[in-house]
Amino acid sequence: MKPSIVVYKKQPADLQQRLEQHFAITQFDDITEENRAQVLDALQNAEGLLGSGGRVDKDLLDHAPRLRAVSTSSVGYDNFDVAELTRREIPLMHTPTALTDTVADTVMALVLATARRVVNLAERVKAGEWTENVGPDWFSIDVHHKTMGIVGMGRIGLALAQRAHFGFDMPILYNARSQHTEAEERFGARKCELDELLEKSDFVCVLLPMTQQTFHLIGKEQLAKMKSSAVLVSAGRGPVIDEPALIEALKDGTIYGAGMDVFEKEPLPKDSPLLSLPNVVALPHVGSATHQTRYDMAACAVDNLIAALNGDVKQFCVNPEVLRK
Numbered sequence: 001m002k003p004s005i006v007v008y009k010k011q012p013a014d015l016q017q018r019l020e021q022h023f024a025i026t027q028f029d030d031i032t033e034e035n036r037a038q039v040l041d042a043l044q045n046a047e048g049l050l051g052s053g054g055r056v057d058k059d060l061l062d063h064a065p066r067l068r069a070v071s072t073s074s075v076g077y078d079n080f081d082v083a084e085l086t087r088r089e090i091p092l093m094h095t096p097t098a099l100t101d102t103v104a105d106t107v108m109a110l111v112l113a114t115a116r117r118v119v120n121l122a123e124r125v126k127a128g129e130w131t132e133n134v135g136p137d138w139f140s141i142d143v144h145h146k147t148m149g150i151v152g153m154g155r156i157g158l159a160l161a162q163r164a165h166f167g168f169d170m171p172i173l174y175n176a177r178s179q180h181t182e183a184e185e186r187f188g189a190r191k192c193e194l195d196e197l198l199e200k201s202d203f204v205c206v207l208l209p210m211t212q213q214t215f216h217l218i219g220k221e222q223l224a225k226m227k228s229s230a231v232l233v234s235a236g237r238g239p240v241i242d243e244p245a246l247i248e249a250l251k252d253g254t255i256y257g258a259g260m261d262v263f264e265k266e267p268l269p270k271d272s273p274l275l276s277l278p279n280v281v282a283l284p285h286v287g288s289a290t291h292q293t294r295y296d297m298a299a300c301a302v303d304n305l306i307a308a309l310n311g312d313v314k315q316f317c318v319n320p321e322v323l324r325k
């Protein structure tokens with residue numbers, strides 16, 4: 001008999017077929033408050049769980065006594081209770097390499113769009129405001145040769161450093177827990193304390209995972225250290241930035257602007273003050289959302305689940321200590 005799995009994300013047709021060759025599938029589009037009872041019911045029998053986005057907590061795991069592997073179609077895993085999975089000796093698999101370049105492209109797009117006011121100016125053109133040669137009211141700030149500050153020099157940080165160095169000839173400062181020699185040797189990046197990075201960077205790109213240590217790492221005090229001409233780009237996880245503090249900093253000119261792909265609450269509420277600020281470019285958490293990359297992530301997640309349920313994990317395990325037991 002094929003092992004039973006619960007899938008809570010719609011799969012491309014060929015990947016769905018691949019899953020069906022290996023498993024008996026109970027399919028959901030997501031895990032929501034509305035369907036949680038049905039998901040919990042399906043989990044009673046499930047040996048595998050595949051999806052992304054929904055919260056996988058202790059209560060959910062308590063309803064999955066036969067679960068042997070979990071696979072997420074994302075690199076971030078802050079919505080999973082990793083400690084609880086590890087205690088139960090369940091490997092959690094993720095998709096770290098498939099999306100790196102696409103997310104770095106998105107971050108660079110936010111840098112350019114915010115600095116050069118691409119969205120704001122395009123909206124003014126569409127509104128019929130371009131009636132004569134433009135003056136300073138339409139001007140923006142340069143990106144090339146300015147200092148790029150990267151908070152979180154992981155896979156995406158490194159890919160951003162590559163773009164900033166070769167594409168825009170930018171000096172690069174970075175902050176991370178460890179030293180990243182590849183970024184230093186290939187892209188001339190220099191490691192520094194967060195305060196120095198905030199004070200000296202023209203663009204502060206925050207690419208951190210959401211953890212207890214990173215929650216609200218960038219708040220009022222940190223924003224006050226930034227140049228008034230600087231741009232903050234947030235593309236790691238929303239709660240890393242204290243959003244009310246950022247809104248104040250954007251309103252009172254503490255910083256020039258913000259490019260954001262992630263928010264404290266997603267989807268961003270319609271009444272968020274961020275939506276009415278002309279110096280904000282807001283994207284709907286689409287860092288990795290190209291057709292190709294989302295397919296590659298889904299394929300990686302399917303491969304990961306098959307490998308994990310076959311006891312054949314070679315890479316991409318968040319809690320590899322469970323494999324050694």
Ligand SMILES: NC(=O)C1=CN([C@@H]2O[C@H](COP(=O)(O)OP(=O)(O)OC[C@H]3O[C@@H](n4cnc5c(N)ncnc54)[C@H](OP(=O)(O)O)[C@@H]3O)[C@@H](O)[C@H]2O)C=CC1
Binds near residue numbers: 103153213
């Ligand atoms: N907007 C989007 O659509 C997407 C967002 N993401 C988010 O981006 C995050 C980063 O992805 P990725 O680059 O692949 O991850 P990595 O794990 O490769 O990089 C994370 C980086 O964060 C650093 N870091 C972690 N905690 C701290 C801390 N307390 N202080 C300073 N630095 C810290 C790490 O430092 P060190 O190297 O020293 O360990 C590392 O450099 C993901 O966790 C996810 O949340 C990812 C994909 C898409």
Ligand SMILES: O=CC(=O)O
Binds near residue numbers: 074076077099287288
């Ligand atoms: O936010 C997206 C991810 O893959 O993590």
